[in-house]
Amino acid sequence: MRQRRxxxxxxxxxxxxxxxxxxxxxxxxxxxxxxxxxDGKAAAAAEPEVRPLGRIxxxxxxxxxxxxxxxxxxxxxxxxxxxxxxxxxxxxxxxGLLRPATGFxxxxxxxxxxRGGIRLRLSPGDTALGDEGxxxxxxxxxxxxxxxxxxxxxxxxxxxxxxxxxxVERNSVQAGPWKIAGxxxxxxxxxxxxxxxxxxxxxxxxxxxxxxxxxQLALYxxxxxxxxxxxxxxxxxxxxxxxxxxxxGGSTEVGGGPGGFYTKEEYREIxxxxxxxxxxxxxxxxxPGHTNAALxxxxxxxxxxxxxxxxxxxxxxxxxxxxxxxxxxxxxxxVIREIAALxxxxxxxxxxxxxxxxxxxxxxxxxxxxxxxxxKYGKKVVGWHQLTGTKPAExxxxxxxxxxxxxxxxxxxxxxxxxxxxxxxxxxxxxxYLDMKYTKDTPLGLAWAGYVxxxxxxxxxxxxxxxxxxxxxxxxxEAPLWTETLxxxxxxxxxxxxxxxxxxxxxxxxxxxxxxxxxxxxxAEQAPRFEAMGIDYYRSPQVPWPGE
Numbered sequence: 001m002r003q004r005r006x007x008x009x010x011x012x013x014x015x016x017x018x019x020x021x022x023x024x025x026x027x028x029x030x031x032x033x034x035x036x037x038x039d040g041k042a043a044a045a046a047e048p049e050v051r052p053l054g055r056i057x058x059x060x061x062x063x064x065x066x067x068x069x070x071x072x073x074x075x076x077x078x079x080x081x082x083x084x085x086x087x088x089x090x091x092x093x094x095x096g097l098l099r100p101a102t103g104f105x106x107x108x109x110x111x112x113x114x115r116g117g118i119r120l121r122l123s124p125g126d127t128a129l130g131d132e133g134x135x136x137x138x139x140x141x142x143x144x145x146x147x148x149x150x151x152x153x154x155x156x157x158x159x160x161x162x163x164x165x166x167x168v169e170r171n172s173v174q175a176g177p178w179k180i181a182g183x184x185x186x187x188x189x190x191x192x193x194x195x196x197x198x199x200x201x202x203x204x205x206x207x208x209x210x211x212x213x214x215x216q217l218a219l220y221x222x223x224x225x226x227x228x229x230x231x232x233x234x235x236x237x238x239x240x241x242x243x244x245x246x247x248x249g250g251s252t253e254v255g256g257g258p259g260g261f262y263t264k265e266e267y268r269e270i271x272x273x274x275x276x277x278x279x280x281x282x283x284x285x286x287x288p289g290h291t292n293a294a295l296x297x298x299x300x301x302x303x304x305x306x307x308x309x310x311x312x313x314x315x316x317x318x319x320x321x322x323x324x325x326x327x328x329x330x331x332x333x334x335v336i337r338e339i340a341a342l343x344x345x346x347x348x349x350x351x352x353x354x355x356x357x358x359x360x361x362x363x364x365x366x367x368x369x370x371x372x373x374x375x376k377y378g379k380k381v382v383g384w385h386q387l388t389g390t391k392p393a394e395x396x397x398x399x400x401x402x403x404x405x406x407x408x409x410x411x412x413x414x415x416x417x418x419x420x421x422x423x424x425x426x427x428x429x430x431x432x433y434l435d436m437k438y439t440k441d442t443p444l445g446l447a448w449a450g451y452v453x454x455x456x457x458x459x460x461x462x463x464x465x466x467x468x469x470x471x472x473x474x475x476x477x478e479a480p481l482w483t484e485t486l487x488x489x490x491x492x493x494x495x496x497x498x499x500x501x502x503x504x505x506x507x508x509x510x511x512x513x514x515x516x517x518x519x520x521x522x523x524a525e526q527a528p529r530f531e532a533m534g535i536d537y538y539r540s541p542q543v544p545w546p547g548e
Contacts, residue, residue: 047165047166047525047528049165049177049179050069050179050180050181051162051163051164051165051181051525052065052181053065053138053163053181053182053183053185054185055522055525056159056162056163056522057162057220057501057502057504057505057519057522057523057526058220058221058501058504058505058507058508058509059505059509059513059518059519059522060159060185060186060187060509061186061187061188061509061510061513062184062185062186062187063183063184063185064183064184064185065181065182065183066139066182066183066184067139067140067182067183068139068140068182069138069139069140069179069180069181069182070138070139070140070141070142070143070179070180070182071140071177071178071179072098072102072104072118072164072176072177072178072179072180073104073178074103074104074105075116075117076104076106076116076117076118077106077107077108077109077113077114077116077117077118078091078094078095078106078107078108078109078114078117078118078119078120079091079109079110079111079112079113079114079117079118079119079120080108080109080110080111080119080120081110081111081120081121081122082110082111084122084150086122086150086153087120087122087150087153088108089276090120090150090153090154090157091108091120092108093154093157093276094106094118094120094157094160095107095108097157097161097168098164098168098178100170100171100172100173101167101168101169101170101171101172101173101174102168102173102174102176102178103173114142115142116141116142117142117143118142118143118144118145118160119142119143119144119145120145120153120157121144121145121146121147122146122147122148122149122150122153123146123147123148124148125148126146126147126148127148128188129146129147129148129149129152129186129188130148130149130152130188130189131148131149131151131152131192132147132149132151132152132155132188132189132192132221132223132278133147133148133152133155133186133187133188133189134146134147134152134153134155134156134159134185134186134187135147135156135184135185135186135187136156136159136160136184136185136187137183137184138163138180138181138182138183138184139182139183140182143160143180145157145160150278151223151278154218154277154278155187155189155221155278156187158218158219158220158221159185159187160180161219162219162529163180163181164178164179164180165178165179166528166529166531166532167528167532168532169529169532169533170532189221189507189508190506190507190508190509190510190511191462191474191475191476191477191507191508192223192475192476193223193224193397193425193475193476193477193478193507194221194222194223194224194476194477194478194504194507194508195222195223195224195225195226195282195425195476195477195478195479195507196213196217196222196224196225196226196478196479196480196481196496196500196503197225197226197227197228197284197427197478197479197480197481198210198213198225198226198227198228198481198483198492199228199231199480199481199482199483200227200228200229200236200483201228201229201230201231201233201234201235201236201253201286201293201483202231202233202234202253202254202314202482202483202484202486203253203254203257203483203484203486203487204234204236204250204253204257204259204260204261205483205489205492206260207262207266207269207270209489210227210270211270211273212489213225213492214270214273214274214277214279215277216496216497216500216533216535217277217279217500217504218277218278218279219529220500220501220504220505220508221504221507221508222279222504222507223278223279223280224279224280224281224282224476224478225274225279225280225281225282226281226282226284226349226382226478226480227270227281227282227283227284228284228286228480228482229262229283229284229285229339230245230284230285230286230290230291230293230294231286231290231292231293232290232291232292232293232311232316232318232319233252233253233254233259233292233293233311233312233313233314234249234250234251234252234253234259234260234261234293235249235250235261235293235294235297236250236260236261236262237261237262237267237283237285237339238261238262238263238264238267239334239335239338239339240264240338241334241338242294242297242298242331242334242335244297244298245293245294245297245298246261248296248297248310249293249294249296249297249310250293251310252310252312253312254312254313254314254483254484254485254487255312255487256312257487264338264342267283267342268342271342271343271344271345275344280345280346280347281343281345282343282345282347282348282349282382283339283342283343283348283349284348284349284350284351284382285335285336285339285348285349285350285351286350286351286352286353287321287332287350287351287352287366287370288320288321288323288352288355288358288362288363288366289316289317289319289320289351289353289354289355289356289357289358290316290319290351290353290354290355291319291320291321292308292310292311292318292319293310293311294321294331295307295308295319295321296308296309296310296311298331300325300327301321301322301325301327301328301331302322303322303324303325314484314485316354316356317354317355317356317357318356318357319357320355320357320358320362321358321366323358323362323363323365323366324362328366329369329370329373332370332373333373333376336348336370336373336374336376336377336379337377340374340377340378340379341377343379345379346379346380347379347380347381347382347397348374348377348379348380348381348382349381349382349383349399350367350370350371350374350381350382350383350387351383351384352367352383352384352386352387353384353385353386353401354386355386360389363386363389363390364389364390367383367387367390368390368391371392371393371396372393374393375393380393380395380396380397381393381395381396381397382396382397382398382399382425383396383397383398383399384398384399384401385398385399385400385401385402385414388413388414388416388417388422389413392417392422394421396422396423397422397423397424397425397475398414398417398418398422398423398424398425399424399425399426399427399478400414400424400425400426400427400428400466401427401428401429401433401480402414402428402429403428403429403430403449403450404428404430404431405430408467411466411467411468412467412468414466414469415466415467415468415469416468418466418468418469418470418473418474419468419469419470419473421473422473423473423474423475424466424469424473424474424475425474425475425476425477425478426462426465426466426474426476426477426478427477427478427479427480428460428465429449430449430450430452430456431452431456431457431460432457432477432478432479432480432499432503433449433452433479433480433481433482434479434480434481434495434496434499434500435480435481435482435483435484435485435486435495436449436450436451436452437451437452438451438452438453438454438538438540439451439453442538444485444486444491444494444495445485445486445495446482446484446485452499453540453542454498454499454502454520454523454538454540454542454543455516455520455542457499457502457503458499458502458503458505458506458516458519459516460506461506461511461514462474462476462477462506462507463511476507477503477506477507478503479496479499479500479503479504481495481496490536493535493536493537494536494537494538495538497530497535497536497537497538498523498526498530498537498538498540498543501523501526502519502523505519520542520543520544521544523543524543524544524545524546525546527545527546528546
């Protein structure tokens, strides 16, 4: 899926050579990358007519195969509770997923009229299913999806979708048959927070491009979209009280491209679309560092009153808001107020990482003044783990992005905050950063955290990863996708896939199911689905892909 980008992948490679000295080559010359119909290297082997129950990603908590499969036919109806707006919307969503490839009408009707079809059933009394759990029962007489909450039905729809042949993802009529294995899946998530971050500051991505990523995340039961909306290279969200943030600060990106920004209405559309996929949007305004786009837009935000030039490189740590100036807090108050008003979710991310140009004393002063502003506008703080160098606000989440080799003292500082009640979201850079190179030959991405092959990104346990942090302090995991070297949707695809599904499984599936040897087989079986969805992906030699 080639997009409008004017900066080719080679720019990312050249930037990397300049900063890390790592060899690279053009993506089209690397046979480990699967094109979507461009070179024939990714042709999928034939799939079984009936996918074994539960052989999906993320793997379900409980699977009981039993009896014959259900077959979707032209006569199939989707039954919902007609009194529930959410149920009707989910029925239409499911029908919209299945109609293009099956060619079946799949009318959405009241549940009583769907005998022998697919039923979506809300059961408020089924408390064991929690907020996102579901039960799927399948047999020759029909399929019933049961959940306590609409979010659970939505997660169950993703399971139903993956149980069908991968061709169901195509936009033209396919041959079928369309069978779902018989039996029962009962499934609830391990963690309530299962996130993915998209950096739209280094390279800008349009509303439609963000929606495409949201749909990819939905398939793997991700429930949080963290949008990195500001950085040195660009400011991407309209703020009425400070309009030059976007008209000037958003006018470029890494490599000197035209940049871009979201109007308030466009941001609302992203939030609305994410909510329709049961994803909560967390906006991030990175403070007090990573602020050159803001400093360039308004001279008064600089201690010397002089605006620096716009920045299109990829260095970090050189910028800082002026902590002693009162105008700094007027600025931050306005930004948080306006973005909080646009965001129905619980959280607002204030960054806090790599503030190398801010003294520790100033950093503490700044965070002590800014965290209460988040609460003032009805949100809870999320910050990168450097926030533990101050006192995290009550109810705050700290996002840990350190490495296996991060000094023990830094890890202990984060663990101590966790023991004092601060929640943790784990995003270790050498495990979950999707922009890290797979190997030294990967043409895209960076390598400062090391090379992160597919097994490395999957094979760790969030509950035990950070020494000294209580297991119950871990709220979940997140897979960040930084875009210093990523300029197109193809670039995002090839770095996110196939690592993103593994992070999603760490967040959803029970620890007892964690096993690389079985996971890599299920992951390999996702390849035809990637291709049907038009997703470029990296054909890691660690995974037994079809046809290899």
